[in-house]
Amino acid sequence: MGEKRKPIVSVARNIDISKAVHVALDKIEIPNLSGKTVLLKPNVGREVDPKLGINTNPEVVEAIFNYLRDRYEANYLIGDSPIINTDTQKAFEQSGYNNLLKDDDLQFIDLDELTPVKKEIPNGKILKSIRITGYWHDFDYVISIPVLKMHMHCGASLSFKNMKGLIYRRDKITLHHFQAPEIIKELKKSMSKIKELDIAIADLGNIIFPDLAIIDASYAHEGMGPSSGNLVKLDTIIASTNSLAADIIALAISQPEWSLKDVPHLKLLSEFILPSINSSSDIKTIPDDINEFVEPLEPPPKSITIKYKNVNLIDIDSCSACLSTVFNLLKHNKEFIDEHYTSEKPLNLAIGNGIKKSDLYSDTYLIGNCTSNQKENGTFIQGCTPVESTILKMIKEKLMSDPK
């Protein structure tokens, strides 16, 4: 591709993150947004405190909003549709967005509050239709503002995956529950890590693509993302009008040893939807040399069982909400678990709606409503998302009635 036709990605770092936002946005060409309806779509998926590298840093979103408002008289909206059982407004408030929500020039919307729009995806490999936010037809311009995160299921979660928040309510979960053995068999020949979830996410690219990607790496998230890893302060912003290009440069900075195959949904997007962009050599960065921004992050763990030798986690088609709950349970109660379980007599946990009887040990905790069809074959703990304290309580009760 000629230098002139390459998509541009700008990268800026500053301890004052609003300055980094300004520098990054000054270097890319944003179209005239005056008169348009513009959605700011941060990742505010959970009710958690700000600056944990879990939800988008409100200081970044505020800087983006101020930058755009100073230049374009647009109708600005901000919203998200969080993970199940999370109140959207409460998630924004707890994550530090109170000031922004009070601004008269910015309208907060809960993306789930209107009747959804059903979209057909004739080119989808496995996702053939999906319901998305009822606001969809109101948007002229969508800005994806994710946190730079490692992700236990997808390798990494960046600006394209952040668009999953436009999917209506629980329809998001359907992406986790496809079975397509023939398609997987074929794709695994070139992408060993691929799962049905990756294909379903990439299928979304046929109907939803952000117009502008601004990746928040003020506080990035390494390891067991999207919510159980560690935050890493990078003070960095990555911006592009090409979402795939922005995501590729975010990976070049955070996982310099990876190829796109390590984030299969991006590889699929590059093969089937944007075939001209395969690697950072197809992208023009500003500055040209981004080596000074490279900060390798801890990748997501391959398996919980490798990390916790006295825990067997049977995870078949769970979503990240259940997996995060389990991982937090293990992280917060390691001492207790080490006291009561060994690698010879481990704690057996199962999550996900693909669990079958033959996957289970005789003493398995079946966690989450997705496992309810196997409730006769273990100790069932209901919830969607199941609650960490309830799981611990049931484990303790069972230990007392039936000590190992």
Ligand code: SF4
């Ligand atoms: S039960 Fe767990 S895996 Fe199933 S949808 Fe709910 S949170 Fe996701």
